[in-house]
Amino acid sequence: MGTRNRGVMDENELRALLGRAVAYEPGLGPLVDNAVRAGTRIRRRRRVLGAVGCVAVIAVVGGMVPVLGHALAGRPEPTTAHTVRPSPSGLGPSLAPDRQPSPSASRTHGPVSRSAPPAVVPSTSASGSGAGASILAVDSYGSIFTVNSATHSAGKPVGINGTVVTSVVSPDGKTMYALVDTDEIVPISTTTHRIGRSIPVPSATAIVRMTVSPSGRFIYLSDYPDHQVLAVDVARRTVAATISTGLSPDQIAFSPSGTTGYVADTNAASVTVFSTVTQRVLRTIKVGQDPVAIATSPSGTVYTVNEFSGTVTPIDTSANVAGRAIRAGDRPQAIVFTPSGTMAYVTNYWSSTVTPIDLASGRALPALRTGSRPSALVITPSGSTVYVLDNDPASVTPIDTLTETAEPSVRVLGAGSEAGQIAVTPDGSTVLVSIGSQLVPISTATNRAGAPIRLSAPCCEQMMAP
Amino acid sequence: MTAADDFVEFATAAAPRLRRTAYLMCGNWHTAEDLAQTTLTKMFVSWRRVRRNDAVFAYASRTLVNTYIASTRARRSSEVITDVLPEQAAVSDSPETRMLVMQALGTLAPRSRAVVVLRYFGDMSVEEVAASLGCSTGTVKSQCARALEKMRNTLDGHQEDGRRADGHQEQRRHG
Secondary structure (H helix, E strand, C coil), X not given: CCCCCHHHHCHHHHHHHHHHHCCCCCCCCCHHHHHHHHHHHHHHHHCCCCCCCCCCCCCCCCCCHHHHHHHHHCCCCHHHHCCCCCCCCCCCCCCHHHHCHHHHHHHHCHHHHCCCCCCCCCCHHHHCCCCCCEEEEECCCCCEEEEECCCCEEEEEECCCCCXXXXXXXXXXXXXXXXXXXXXXXXXXXXCCCECCCEECCCHHHEEEEEECCCCCEEEEEECCCCEEEEEECCCCEEEEEEECCCCEEEEEECCCCCEEEEEECXXXXXXXXXXXXXXXXXXXXXXXXXXXXXXXXXXXXXXXXXXXXXXXXXXXXXXXECCCEXXXXXXXXXXXXXXXXXXXXXXXXXXXXXXXXXXXXXXXXCEECCCCEEEEEECCCCCEEEEEEECCEEEEEEECCCCEXXXXXXXXXXXXXXXXXXXXXXXXXXXXXXXXEEEEEECCCCEECCCEECCCHHHHHHHCC | CCHHHHHHHHHHHHHHHHHHHHHXXXXXXXHHHHHXXXXXXXXXXXXXXXXXXXXHHHHHHHHHHHHHHHHHHHCCCCCCCCCCCCCCCXXXXXXXXXXXXXXXXXXXXXXXXXXXXXXXXXXXXXXXXXXXXXXXXXXXXXXXXXXXXHHHHHHHHHHHHHHHHHHHXXXXXXX
């Protein structure tokens, strides 16, 4: 019996043992270089529309309870809104949040103009009718804040544990899902701001985007480094399926019926098509190189924006085949559609232009000059104006869609500041640009920037101090 | 210094330790390198935020643990656990000792293994380990105690086996 080794019980002994266990290690590979390379790719993806680590998101749906109630009331007939809702971010500003904005973009299409789709609340602005829509914004530190769009003031942060990696709003506009670095998805009511039961997910930090299925039943997580999309069953709170995609999946669009999903494989030249019913891959469609954006037009065609080919590829969602590519400018980034579905606008980051596309003929019209390095863009719900976010320096260039002319850019902040995302409020009265830890409101009536709304809590500001 | 330079400096300094920590958690150098690389990738992605933090390495450890635990969930233990323990005394610097320690660690569940590694290899305080794992200090203490007991049993059991085996050999030799 006396064999019990007292030495091993000793904590110091264990320390020594563990030290010895790693004594003979193989040489270190180039993991720092690899990490920088992989990390750069992920960051680039996240910011597609230029969110250089700033306020990540913006916009969520209109919030006034009464108004929202109204909007929702009109929404049981899903038919109208379908098309729109699904479209993953039109060009989304790419962060989940932008999904919101995209509403502007995508939603705008068709439905919005008349009967508001889910979350779009038409008349907030008009008279400041009592209350403003409430906006949920995520700041650069991954905290969520409420912003009153009528008074342009930031409210208290929404208390969640952890840091928001990315976020998205459900098609009905009722729920914002925040992916938190504690490896869970936290649902937040857009009306009460109450936090629901979280959904555990594996490795949140690998996820570059969340997309909610048109039915709202599934949340798709784009696992960029692992080349797969996880289908999260919202009701069961589990990962229901893993969909293998092409290299580096990012944005996801849906067919008008919502039964088919289209994943942009951003480091490949393909789109992975899957069934939202079986969560199985149906086929792979070849498109241009590096489709960084994908969105469904109001008429039901899916378009990819192929960054390195400088083209836009239409995909017929009934036959699931790609049509003829349309030439855009250098390094196109994002796309929005007019509500009528007749025109699309594509930002060209490298050429500093926007290419208008006549969707009926599939022809690009002469490019319009914007500010320097345009990334994201949104369109007002009425479809009258496209707002383009320029990055160098941060500015916003309005484009009149009737005359197809670019108007003078609106400077957002001083030179050198990097803009994050752009969104338009559901009522179309205000365009919001995230920059640093601020939101800059731009009135769509005057195209003038208002006083910035500060989001960060004092502690964050301290940390930011040089 | 740009954020990227800053990151490379940190990562270069931290990589070896991260990989060793990962090795003790996962039990193979190849996976360890992957885990360390994934950890650094994640840190790079949020570096602008992370670098403002005082405890950058603690953040790295936390990220590593999360990555490791997530990986164990994803693919059930890629580690091969053999039935037969190498026959050698526990405390010596031989390859068998290393294997034995790894075996003992291998008997632990991922979270307790992480607790042990952070606490006794990473030299973290109970509070730091608790913060890294997002649990209470009480949990860390009880997990540590239980894990130690389990490892001890593995090591002791082996030693007894080893001694018995040695005895056999001696008998055989003498006989």
